[in-house]
Amino acid sequence: MLTLKQEFFKRESISVAKDLLGKYLVREIDGVNIIGKIVETECYLPFIDPAAHSFIRKTPRTAVLFGEAGYSYVYSIHKYFCLNVVCEAINIPGSVLIRSLEPIQGIDFMISNRLKGNKRNLTNGPGKLCQALQINKKLNSTNLVSDLSELKITEGDFVPETQIVTTTRIGISKAQELPLRFYIKDNEFVSKLKK
DNA sequence: TGATTGATGAGCT
DNA sequence: GCTCATCAATCAG
16 A cells, blocks of 8 residues: 655645545554554644644644644643644644544454454544554654654545535534534544534 | 543643 | 543433
8 A cells, every 4th residue: 555645744734634534544563554544534723723732832742743744743632642644834733633543454453452342432533543553652753654654644545525524623622613624424433423 | 322520641831 | 730632431311
């Protein structure tokens, strides 16, 4: 499977968020590939988005958001980790949060990483997918467009525009009204619908 | 099946 | 000290 080019991420983060649906997230552990298809994303805009970690100012934690596109931003929230992809040009801190995956390969491995391991609950949430794929802070600032990385994003399945659903974001306290969450219609691995 | 709630720890002020 | 882009257990119906 072909790894994406950096140019893919050097665009408006909102376009990247939509186009990432259907792509494959590949985690390599001891030479074995663990693969999930991206079925749900959220976009965090540069400068104007109060919900973005980069909003207030650049800090040691958020510095990677201001760096090269195509790199990972892994942060901890409560007890868990979440995975973002840095987009746009240097010093333009747009990013895309990977919210849920459809398990493709290495499902037994994912189950062994999670306490309650039924297939549907494996990767349908940002904290859950990081547990399943063993994504932690050591993978912060990883180059996701290099074949040499142990975490990368490759070409996957084509998703037609008509299969993409747009809603508001989940779990945030600011700018809740912005329609920046995208997921694949009718996919059973999308995280819980918002009410 | 859906809504509510408590546990939880890092990062920032 | 307070915030928070979460999860899983719990409870009501």
